[in-house]
Structure formats: C-alpha cells, structure tokens
Amino acid sequence: MGIKYKIFSGFMMLAIMLLVAGFVSIREFMNIGQSVKKLLDDNYLSIDASQTMLEALEREDSGILLLLLGKWQEGRQVIQSADSLFLVNYAIAKKNITIPGEAELVNKIKINYANYKSLWERPIVGTDNEGDFEMYYSQHHQLFLNVKHEVKNLMTLNQETMYQTSTELKNRSQRAVMPGIIAIVTAIVFSLLFVYYITYYFVRPIIQITNGIENYQRSNENFDVEVDTRDEIKKLADSVKRLLQSLS
Amino acid sequence: MVRLHTISRYVGLLLLVNALFLGIGMIISIINHDSGTYPLMYSMLVTVIFGWFPMIYVPPAQNISKNEGFLIVIFGWLITCLVGALPFVLWGGEFTFTNAWFESVSGFTTTGSTILNDIEALPMGLLFWRSSTHWLGGIGVVMLSLVILPNIGHARFVLLRTEMSEVAESNFRYQTKRVLKILLIVYVGLTVAETILLWIFGMDLFDALMHSFATIATGGFSTKNLSIYYYHSVAIEVIIMVFMVLSGIHFGLLFATIIRRSTNIFNSVVVRYYVLSMLVGILFVSLNVHGKVFPGFFESLRYASFQVVSLGTTTGFATIDTKLWPAFSQLILIFFTLQCACAGSTSGGIKVDRIVILLKSIQLNIKRIHHPRAIFTLKLENHIIEDEIIKNAVVFIVLYLLIVFFSGVALTSLGMDSMTALSASAATMGNVGPGFGGVSSMGNFHNVPELGKWILSANMLLGRLEIYGFIALLWMRRT
Incomplete structure (x- = not known):
C-alpha cells in the first residue's frame, strides 16, 4: 500500500x-x-x-x-x-x-x-x-x-x-x-498511534536516507539503509542506493 | 530490543477476533430490536479500527522474541479487557466505567463474578457479548498455557513448566499449528456438544449456547439472575456438571483420551486426584448439609455436588445460595476455591498439579527424615520432578496465598466484612466467581466499594496470568 x-x-x-x-x-x-x-x-x-x-x-x-x-x-x-x-x-x-x-x-x-x-x-x-x-x-x-x-x-x-x-x-x-x-x-490514542507510525515508517527512514547520503558525500561510506515497508520510501531508498552505486 | 510496532500488530489481530464477536452480538441485537445495537456497533467500529490500523502500517514480523511474546500476551489481555468494557459502558444501566471494567475483566479472565443485580435486564446482544468474553478468554488461556508459554522457552521460565504440566510438555510437544488445531477441536467440540445436550434437555438455544460458553471456559456468567437454579432441572445440572469437570482437565489429555493414546485421563495421577478430591468434598458437604439445610439426602447430594464441582472447576454457576450453609461446608468450598482444577485447562487458581506436587514433596520429606542417607526422587506421571520445580510450586502457592490474604485485608480496610473480603479475594484470584457473605453464589459484587472492584480486577488478571506473567514482565529489562 x-x-x-x-x-x-x-x-x-x-x-x-x-x-x-x-x-x-x-x-x-x-x-x-x-x-x-x-x-x-x-x-x-x-x-x-x-x-x-x-x-x-x-x-x-x-x-x-x-x-x-x-x-x-x-x-x-x-x-x-x-x-x-x-x-x-x-x-x-x-x-x-x-x-x-x-x-x-x-x-x-x-x-x-x-x-x-x-x-x-x-x-x-x-x-x-x-x-x-x-x-x-x-x-x-x-x-x-x-x-x-x-x-x-x-x-x-x-x-x-x-x-x-x-x-x-x-x-x-x-x-x-x-x-x-x-x-x-x-x-487521542489513535492520533498518538498514527503519529508513532508516521514517525517510525516515514520520518525515520527519510532521516536515515538523508544521513546515508550525507555520509556518502562526506566520507564515501556505503549507503546501507534498510526499509521494512514496501512503499514509496522503500523505492526511494532502493533508488538512492542504485544511484550511489552507479556513481561509485 | 522490543519492537512496539510489532506488538501493536499482534494485539491488533486479537482485537479483530473480538470485533468479530462484537459484530455477532450486534446482529443479534438488530434482529431482536433491542437497545444493544448501537453500543455494540460503536464498540465494534472502534475495535476494528484499532485492530486493522496496525495491519496497514506494520508488516508481519519474521520472528518474535520472548519478551515481545510476553508483552503481546499481557497487552493483549489488558487491551482486550478495555475493549470488552466498551459495549457495557456505552449501554449504561448498572454499568459505570468501573463496573464495566470489572465485568469485562471478569469475563475475559473466565472468573464470572458480576456486578449486575439484574442480568435479565441486559439486551440479548449484550448478553451474547458478555458470555463471549468467557469463551474468548477461555481459548486465550489455553493457548497461553499450551502454545505460547512452552514456545517462549525454558531456563528463565522454568517456573512456568509446572503450569503447563510435565505431561503436557513431554507428550504434546507438537508444532504450534498442530497444537492450535487440537485445542480448537477440543474447545469447539465440547462447546457444541454441551449446547446440543442443554438444548435437548429444555434450555432454549440461545441460553444453551451462552451457558456452554461459560461452562467450557469455566467462567460462570449466566443469562439468568438465578443462574442454573432458574431451570429447576436435574438433567441440566448433570450435563453442566459433566462439562465443568471435563473443562477442568488438561485439554491435551482430553484430546489424547479421544484419540486413544496411552497417556490419557484415566491413568493420569493429577486427574485422579482432581476427581477423587471432588468426590470426597461432595461426600463431606452432602453429609454436612443433610438435615441442616435439606431434609433429604438426595437433595443434599444434588446441591452439594453442583456447588463443589462448580467451585472446584472455577466455573461459579449456582443452584443454591451457599451463604446459608454451615461453616464446615463453606470452608470445604473455600478449599476448592483455592485449589481449583488442572493445569492446561481453562481454570485458574493454584491448580491441582501444584497441590499434587506439594503433597508428594511432603511425603518425600517425611521419607527423607526417616531415611536421611537414602536418595529419593519425586515422580509425577512417570517423570522425575526436579527440586527446582517443587520449590517453584511451593513458592507459587505461598505467593498466591499471600496475595489472597493481603488483597482481602485491603478490602476489609474499605469497610467489607472479613468473610466477604477474603472469599471475594480468593474467588477472584482463582478466577472462580462467587465467594461467600455479601458476594455469595446468588449475590453479586455490585456493593463492593469502587476501589475494591479495582483491587479484585487486578486479582483476576494476576490469577489469570499465573502471577509469573507479571513477574516475567518486570524481569524483562535484565535480559
């Protein structure tokens, strides 16, 4: 989804x-x-x-x-x-x-x-x-x-x-x-749960991807970000990984 | 590290099962045009949303750790009880939030204590949901003790091995799916068989199903204010007694007996003690009430046997008000309230298995005094019981009795008399249901102070999770 x-x-x-x-x-x-x-x-x-x-x-x-x-x-x-x-x-x-x-x-x-x-x-x-x-x-x-x-x-x-x-x-x-x-x-409880999922499944991976790119730029570190879900975030992480692999 | 999102997914699955039964209750209310429709509908909606939402976000976990498993069980139980209270609190009547929580916890822990003065005032859909909490709680208990706990492991949870009984561990170590299948077959089979028999012998189909839900789960919620006394039928009493006794036996053993395995209920030491202790109890109570409460011996035997079996299996159905019985009979019934039935069944309490271990260890210690240099081992069902298990059983019994005593003391501080307080404490801790005094078999917990209801609810949950569930939760940080 x-x-x-x-x-x-x-x-x-x-x-x-x-x-x-x-x-x-x-x-x-x-x-x-x-x-x-x-x-x-x-x-x-x-x-x-x-x-x-x-x-x-x-x-x-x-x-x-x-x-x-x-x-x-x-x-x-x-x-x-x-x-x-x-x-x-x-x-x-x-x-x-x-x-x-x-x-x-x-x-x-x-x-x-x-x-x-x-x-x-x-x-x-x-x-x-x-x-x-x-x-x-x-x-x-x-x-x-x-x-x-x-x-x-x-x-x-x-x-x-x-x-x-x-x-x-x-x-x-x-x-x-x-x-x-x-x-x-x-x-209220539902909103908290919603915020938790959004943070865990959307915000956290985006921060990880950003950090991964920055690390790559700074010290040529391998881009190693794992995303659990099968959504656009996963596609983004995979695309970034492929892009950085093609650059190196 | 514990993954909260994974826990939320599996707790959500449990909520969806609850939602299914809330939905059935709602349909019953719609058909019956009663006031339960909207409370059940809204509760179902909230339950579906909270159950389904984690499925959208959280992908299935490849493996679940022991800690996560325990948290799923504990959160599952607590959140299920909370959701179970929703239809009651939305319906109103005698249900304040505290009362609704008490009734829900009592249902899911298969205790059967009620706060209702007038059960028959409840709409049919809500009566269905009330009895369903028993049935769902019952299957949850059996799965907890026979599927989840054995899979969680040994070492740290060695205490729990007594809970699932050595017999269960050695002979029924099936794959989880197979065990689940066996449990469901036995559980549903017993429910269907009892429903049909009760229906044949004069109960209407709805009442028959509701009483079967309560019997197989050893719960005790009835659809009538007078419980089983309402029916004035020896046949119905006998049927319920037989199924109460069966539901108090290890479900794996029942299955083994059905498929004619060598280890079965007829050669199990635990089952033999369980049946024999109840027969002795019935005999003593019958002789005691004969002449004092009932003029005829048949009448004495009829009521004594039902009450002993009802309390001894932690069901809590009633055919008479035992608060009017002589002190001797009441104390025997209190013994059964503490002892309860076999491990691996839907019953709560100390459990016959631990009592057998305790008795055998006393016997062993006497032998050791007489022969200090001899080496003795304690055997149960042809298995050597390690000293650690004996120690754990004794610690459990002591801890159990201490909790019963101190929660009883807490209740007396709220103004309850000692008999009512201690028996209420024992009855809720053992998931039995009725106590004596103000909370006797024909009475209810309506007049227990608000704080007292919360104490008793905690007792029910502690008793249901075998105390160690909570202790293991506290130890989790160390692992």
Whole structure:
C-alpha cells in the first residue's frame, strides 16, 4: 500500500470514528427528546388528572356532609362543581390511555363513580337520611373510598411508569454522552498511534536516507539503509542506493 | 530490543477476533430490536479500527522474541479487557466505567463474578457479548498455557513448566499449528456438544449456547439472575456438571483420551486426584448439609455436588445460595476455591498439579527424615520432578496465598466484612466467581466499594496470568 493510501486511511478511520460517535450521540439525544415528550404526554397528564379527581372526590364528600347537616344549597353547589371537575379530569384520563392496564383502571373508576353518584344524587335534605351519619359511613363513605382507591391506582400506575421512563432517560443520556467521551479518548490514542507510525515508517527512514547520503558525500561510506515497508520510501531508498552505486 | 510496532500488530489481530464477536452480538441485537445495537456497533467500529490500523502500517514480523511474546500476551489481555468494557459502558444501566471494567475483566479472565443485580435486564446482544468474553478468554488461556508459554522457552521460565504440566510438555510437544488445531477441536467440540445436550434437555438455544460458553471456559456468567437454579432441572445440572469437570482437565489429555493414546485421563495421577478430591468434598458437604439445610439426602447430594464441582472447576454457576450453609461446608468450598482444577485447562487458581506436587514433596520429606542417607526422587506421571520445580510450586502457592490474604485485608480496610473480603479475594484470584457473605453464589459484587472492584480486577488478571506473567514482565529489562 502506498504512502498516500496509508495516510489517507489514518485520517479516514479517525473521521469515521468521530462521525459514527456523533451520529450515535445525536440519535440518542433525539430519543431523549422523544422520551421527555412521552414522559409529559403519557404520564404527567394522567397523574395531574388523577390528583384533580381525588380533590374533586374530597369536595363531593364534603358536599354530602353539608347535605346531611341540612345545608341543601351549599351542599348541592359544592357537589355539582366537584362533579363537573371530576368528569372533566376523568375525560382527560380516558383520552390519555397509554400504559397496559390503564384502560381497565379507567373503566373501574367509571363504574365506581357511577355507583357513588347514584347514591348522592338522591335527595338527602328533608328526608329520613338527613342527619343519618351511620348511613353515610356504611354507604356513601364506602363508595367514596372505592372510587378513591381506583383513582389512586391509576395515579400509582402512571407514577411507576414515569419512574421507569426517567430511569430510561438516565440510561439514554449516558448512551448519548458516552460515545462522545469514548470518541475523544480513542481519537487521542489513535492520533498518538498514527503519529508513532508516521514517525517510525516515514520520518525515520527519510532521516536515515538523508544521513546515508550525507555520509556518502562526506566520507564515501556505503549507503546501507534498510526499509521494512514496501512503499514509496522503500523505492526511494532502493533508488538512492542504485544511484550511489552507479556513481561509485 | 522490543519492537512496539510489532506488538501493536499482534494485539491488533486479537482485537479483530473480538470485533468479530462484537459484530455477532450486534446482529443479534438488530434482529431482536433491542437497545444493544448501537453500543455494540460503536464498540465494534472502534475495535476494528484499532485492530486493522496496525495491519496497514506494520508488516508481519519474521520472528518474535520472548519478551515481545510476553508483552503481546499481557497487552493483549489488558487491551482486550478495555475493549470488552466498551459495549457495557456505552449501554449504561448498572454499568459505570468501573463496573464495566470489572465485568469485562471478569469475563475475559473466565472468573464470572458480576456486578449486575439484574442480568435479565441486559439486551440479548449484550448478553451474547458478555458470555463471549468467557469463551474468548477461555481459548486465550489455553493457548497461553499450551502454545505460547512452552514456545517462549525454558531456563528463565522454568517456573512456568509446572503450569503447563510435565505431561503436557513431554507428550504434546507438537508444532504450534498442530497444537492450535487440537485445542480448537477440543474447545469447539465440547462447546457444541454441551449446547446440543442443554438444548435437548429444555434450555432454549440461545441460553444453551451462552451457558456452554461459560461452562467450557469455566467462567460462570449466566443469562439468568438465578443462574442454573432458574431451570429447576436435574438433567441440566448433570450435563453442566459433566462439562465443568471435563473443562477442568488438561485439554491435551482430553484430546489424547479421544484419540486413544496411552497417556490419557484415566491413568493420569493429577486427574485422579482432581476427581477423587471432588468426590470426597461432595461426600463431606452432602453429609454436612443433610438435615441442616435439606431434609433429604438426595437433595443434599444434588446441591452439594453442583456447588463443589462448580467451585472446584472455577466455573461459579449456582443452584443454591451457599451463604446459608454451615461453616464446615463453606470452608470445604473455600478449599476448592483455592485449589481449583488442572493445569492446561481453562481454570485458574493454584491448580491441582501444584497441590499434587506439594503433597508428594511432603511425603518425600517425611521419607527423607526417616531415611536421611537414602536418595529419593519425586515422580509425577512417570517423570522425575526436579527440586527446582517443587520449590517453584511451593513458592507459587505461598505467593498466591499471600496475595489472597493481603488483597482481602485491603478490602476489609474499605469497610467489607472479613468473610466477604477474603472469599471475594480468593474467588477472584482463582478466577472462580462467587465467594461467600455479601458476594455469595446468588449475590453479586455490585456493593463492593469502587476501589475494591479495582483491587479484585487486578486479582483476576494476576490469577489469570499465573502471577509469573507479571513477574516475567518486570524481569524483562535484565535480559
């Protein structure tokens, strides 16, 4: 292989190493971007909706207590605003089903909430149920806890997935950064090796040839330079040898 | 004078072999659509470049000196371990640089100690590469002890003659190419045979191949968190045990047995001691754990035999957590962790050959005390063992135990308990894998302090190069 190709191959290898490292890093950074988006779209929205649903449920529970105390207007007002808040966030959670098992949980919330709602929609103020806290604990509160449990399950599922995604993000960031670090280190080592070969196989023989010619000129010493490689340097040394032999 | 460029060419050749296996791992990852593709691809690229580049510049050498040969082996081992860590560190997960280096050294030295809490989280391509480090390291070890060291010479390396065993030296002095051919036939043959048997008896093909890589190299990396316990299969345990025992025997002797030579595994004193010591060990451990750990004797025998063979051959597979076993059984297992298997195999440690020499020399010394004027000679496999070899074997054992002790002490200074520290030190020095305490057969080395992991990595390399590899390197300037 000629000098031109040897030097070219060194630079090409260096370039390939850096290019591929750059490509892998860029690709991984793009994946990180997608993962962040996924993290926000898929999980954060559902977690936020679950939290608001829990808040709405607590308010509905307070509304029921107000009804039991005979405060019809305040109670109904609280319950209605909490109900609409719950339904809006339920719709968000339903639209954002992205994890295996999430659909089942959303469906359970729907069924349990319907049962709960059917109970507090019935009149309380002015009926036998007014002031009946025993009935509240045995029926309303139980159904309230059921819905709350399912909403909490939905939130936990999304939180766990969010944690997994964030761990994946950490790995991806390492995968994005590491090729860069490795490319820098290997490029330095490769450059040193490249310089060593250039010095050993090109510079050193040229110096030897020059010294050989000078020695010949100065003291008519035999030109005795051995070159290991089979490239232009070898041809140069052989040509110089032949030239000096023809002169002597 | 040592020619660095020549060394770089031959180390480059070793890197190209690694690149081939990285490439196979990458293809597996591509087929499997897993996260190992890019880490393996980039590692392969770097390895190919560093392997191929010296080929372009450095012409093949007509002759390689002893010193250059040694440097090729040592640099080859170190650079291979470094390159082996690349896919791990690029993949991330539990792999920091220290962890990746530890896992790679553990793989190539066929130790089998892992830092992974969750092995099954690794993508398939990376699992393949992890097991390949064992297989490549295993063939490297056998070639080192049976091809490179015998060719390097005698006088200065007379110590190493015990390593390749007198039998190997006298009966298998083939031409290098022929020895290489024999080794490859035995090595690949055993791997293929075990893979097929494991596959037939219920493992999937990938797992069967990975476990065969680890068995023949006496490594111990499994693809499952629960190691061999995962399979709950007596047949699989028996197959692995048989191949562990075979892989602990001198590969030249195995070949001689296959081609029906007069010197074979059935009349070798070393092999007889190797098998007999394990049988005695199995019996003692079985009796000790019977009633205390397992109610039935069959169960005791099953688990005791697997653990004794696994540690006694330096493989390190597990079917049970031995840290819960009685102290007597644990100490017997520690004895096997120190003794290990035969020279000329893929196993590490002190080696049965040296133990046999030591026992015979004790016997000889007792005879000399009784008959001070008589002249006795020590014979092994019908060969007279010179006093120098006996002395060297004893020095090796003492040096080995000192390193185990002092690295154990260093580990305790980092906050590790004495059992974990000493057993980890012995297990890595002997290239066994699991120890006891915090690094037991079902545990891992994840919680070992960072500096401790570097100490243990050094142990693995020292153990693999038989200590004298490094000593010879230090002596190089004198020659």
